[in-house]
Amino acid sequence: MKNYTLLLFITLFAASCQQVAAQTLTAVYNTGNSPLPDNEVRCIATDANGTTWIGTTNGLAAYNGAEWVVYTTGNSPLPENNIRSLGIDAANRIWIGTFSSGLALFDGNEWQTYNSSNSGLPDNYVKSIAFDNDGQKLWLGLSGGLAMYDGINWLFYNAIGSDVLLNNVNDVVFDPEHHIWVCTVNGGLVTFTKNQQLFAYKVSNSGVPDNTLLAIAADAQNTKWMTTVVDGLGRFDGMNWQTYQTINSGIASNNTTDVCANLYNNDIWIGTANAGISIFTPAANLWTTLNTDNAGLPDNHITAFCINSNGTIWAGTKTGGLLQFYQDFTANSFTPHLQNSENKLFPNPCNGQICLPLTIPTTPTTTLTVYAAANGKTVLQQQFTQPCIHTVNLLSGCYFAALWQNKQLIFCQKFYVIH
Secondary structure, eight states: OHHHHHHHHHHHHHHHHHHHHHEEEEEEEOTTTSOOSOSOEEEEEEOTTSOEEEEETTEEEEEOSSOEEEEOTTTSOOSOSOEEEEEEOTTSOEEEEESSSOEEEEOSSOEEEEOTTTSSOOOSOEEEEEEOTTSOOEEEEETTEEEEEOSSOEEEEOEETTTEEOSSEEEEEEOTTSOEEEEESSSOEEEEOTTOOEEEEOTTTSOOSOSOEEEEEEOTTOOEEEEESSSOEEEEOSSOEEEEOTTTSOOSOSOEEEEEEOTTTOOEEEEESSSOEEEEEGGGTEEEEEOTTTSOOSOSOEEEEEEOTTSOEEEEESSSOEEEEEEOGGGSSOOOTTOSTTOOOBSSSBSSEEEOOOSSOOOTTEEEEEEETTTOOEEEEEEOOSSEEEOTTSOSEEEEEEEEETTEEEEEEEEEEOO
8 A cells, every 4th residue: 555655656756747837937036025126027038157137117126046137227337227138248247227217238347338429329228239250240239220240330220211220129130041130110020131231021011910019039949929908929930820819829929029049949938018928839739838826926917038048038028027937858859869768767766866878978068957846946066976865854745857968968767756
């Protein structure tokens, strides 16, 4: 009877772990439980050191997983507390776009400010920040158009004839093929090629869902996903268009705000203004909704997304602060290249240690991370120089062991600790 009970526990726990860990809300940071300067989060970025930068309407915060640093006009040269966009350049410097005071650059020590009075920046409301694939040029989405800065010269695009309208830009992104995509207000989706050819996809000449687009993301297949105010989510694979709305899909709302392509598992995360988060798995045509009722979100108005190098997804809200999600890599379509029948953790369940026979040698460049399935928190992280994990100090429960090489996930498997 004891063995049967243990087996039943393991079976049920495995099933629940698979479901919970798929999209686990790990933490909520707000002004009540953290130094976050405001509960309205407008933008998020993660730098090369793993520090998450959070732009709010009342200052800028940096969080490295243990410590917070807050920058405001009162304690730093930050030109304005109302932060609207963030970007990290190739030198790991942070660029900060503001609502009305232009652009700030911070290298960790020195600050520099660009505005319409002291530089060629044509507009002081910086909505979006992007860098080209070579990391040499800075592109800015402005309330007055599109600007490019190469470190010396500024170039400005706004109204360009009757076919292309760039007088108000919401978002800018570069795809894997070095093309720039620009979300506009009333001008549709504008693209630039490497040869600076311009073309605007509008309702009149394409399947774009609306001429006003709020945000755009490109996935691993170079499919573009874009959000709209009232017309749901748009999808463009370079040839075909598709629109996802509540009437024809499982999306939670047609009022979509931001979008994030999870390159680790091909899921698409969509923020809404009134219904929380929709997660779309294209390969399975599967929709998942996370909201205040079923996932513990403090606010159903999602304002921003960011995914870091270990797959953690950050989300900003209108009134509920900052959300941190852990993503289970094994509960979806992503399969690391070492995930096969020969590479299995054993013994599983374990008590004391668990080992993994790999077809690649242990190396100091490989990192082992162990996550708790219940909440997604990292409980162990070390260089992978031996094939066994000591589990004596881990509580009984469900965990995920992940191996990373050059910031790429190469193995992830669930295991159980039973003391």
